[in-house]
Amino acid sequence: MALSRNWMLVVILAVTCSVAVAYDPLDPTGNITLKWDIQSWTPDGYVAMVTMNNYQQYRQIMAPGWTLGWSWAKKEVIWSIVGAQATEQGDCSKFKGGIPHCCKHTPSVVDLLPGVPYNQQIANCCRGGVVSAYGQDPAGSVAAFQVSVGLAGTTNKTVKLPKNFTLMGPGLGYTCGPATVVPSTVYWSADHRRKTQALMTWTVTCTYSQQLASRYPTCCVSFSSFYNSTIVPCAKCACGCGAHKSTQGRGGKSHSDGCIMGDSKRALTPGVNTPKKDGAQLLQCTNHMCPIRVHWHVKLNYKDYWRAKIAVTNFNYRMNYTQWTLVAQHPNLNNVTEVFSFQYKPLLPYGNINDTGMFYGLKLYNDLLMEAGPFGNVQSEVLMRKDDTTFTFSQGWAFPRKIYFNGDECKMPPPDSYPYLPNSAPRFPVASALAALACLLVLFLLA
Structure with missing residues (x-):
């Protein structure tokens, strides 16, 4: 009985800690929500609109942007994408006619860069993966792409939801939950006179953890x-200076490998500030x-x-x-x-x-x-x-x-x-205060 109680305590602590890591007290309801809306059926699958809504008040996704991944439930393939692209095609050798855009069981999709041809664009796409914070720029806090999925179900009962969603990228620390079927999204026409409805909708919620990000x-x-x-x-x-090996520079200035002294010639060299795709930093040497x-x-x-x-x-x-x-x-x-x-x-x-x-x-x-x-x-x-x-x-x-x-x-x-007011006594260590008291006592006895 005692053993089972201990196991229950361990489980409760694990769940509590995992929730606390992803909880932001200054933005308690902030998250990124992915929404899949099936717009139409095809002979072997469906066409869906995938929308990413950043509901975080002050946390954005910066360049080089997001990478969205998942695992197919069956043997689905991506015939085509508008407004994004898969990073790898995978093995499509079994297809003799038209070749799918991506045959991987675990596709990874990225946003397109601005300026792509108009026929490859869709609303809220093509920003290089940058998604603004909702509290700063609501219009820029949405990203979207349209995907045509094959070898999938062609009815609400035969479609299987993708699994194991990931939202990745340099400095991104998101954990995504499972896909959940929700009431179908309702769309209005541009003139707000005609209402249409998605054939099927599911959502995925991703929460941020600073400990996962860095x-x-x-x-x-x-x-x-x-x-x-x-x-x-x-x-x-x-x-985290511990991540760098301390070395001794010219003039006795100590610094860390991988950083540049602010007054060094290297700091003025052209190309020093060239970004790296992996997001690797090149810092000015400081104590912090x-x-x-x-x-x-x-x-x-x-x-x-x-x-x-x-x-x-x-x-x-x-x-x-x-x-x-x-x-x-x-x-x-x-x-x-x-x-x-x-x-x-x-x-x-x-x-x-x-x-x-x-x-x-x-x-x-x-x-x-x-x-x-x-x-x-x-x-x-x-x-x-x-x-x-x-x-x-x-x-x-x-x-x-x-x-x-x-x-x-x-x-x-x-x-x-913290800086204190001049009329308030500075804080002395206890040992110093005791020493001062001892000196006063000695003077008093000698007087």
Whole structure:
């Protein structure tokens, strides 16, 4: 009996941990939903519209884009695709007449690049696999392609749902659930006068896990303020220095293999910032070794307002961040008065708690965060009205509780390192305090 209870406890813990990994408290309902709509039957299968909806508020899919994979339930083949293509054709030797587009039992499909011929396009396709976050660009948060499937069933009862869906790509950490039959999708004509309905519909839900996407954090946060000269840097090795072998450079500067010193000639060499298909990074050598650093500076204090400056710096020579997003959780974001040179949108993950907001760039101005170098940063300032009931500069209140960049949570400094007010006593170690007390006692006895 005790053994069975232990096994039950192990199962419960495993399920709880797996759910927690994929749960984002600032976007609790965010996911990517795949929808298959069978539009018509063919002599040996069907034609379906496959739609990918990104319902995440601030997490997008960046270049080089998504790769969608699955396993066929039977011996299906893909006769043709519009708006996408399979990465491999597979063994189609048994076909003597028309050759299918893909005969693999486990096909992998990718989006087409912009500018393909019109007859290969379909609505919401051909963006190079880039899918915007729903909270930033709802129109760009959809991707779609049309697929003609053969050697499949030709009725709702004989069609078998594909299995083992995967949503892959550099930096993508998605886990997809099983396909589930749902009520058929209803379509309206362009003039909204005629209604049609899919012959059969099933959906697949994919959730994101930062731990699956990257072994280490992908960004870090540093702090400073006008009332204290201390600058709190990103934690040392915040993004995994252990992955690199430390070496000694010229002038006694230590750095890691695979990174470039910011003042080196190599950093100015043409072609350094050439992207790699596998998404491999080429970072500027820093103590934190993070691709992205977010700096929050408490800048000014007015009678009724206070002002903070936000700067995002890119240390990756091989990555431009298009349509980047920055999410902050701070108790005074419910009183944002003005945001300069960034777009701002409040996020309400729990309805009535307004302490989270998303910052992103202005189109064609700073929505592109360039690779490491002189243009590899964006910055803005935010003005917030003081709340008499909660506002204070003490105890690190003026600094955010959490920061996310492009949907990944950044490594924060430890709370006891935040800049403190000048009129508050600096924090001494207990040993130092005891030593000081002992000295006072000795002086008192000698007096």
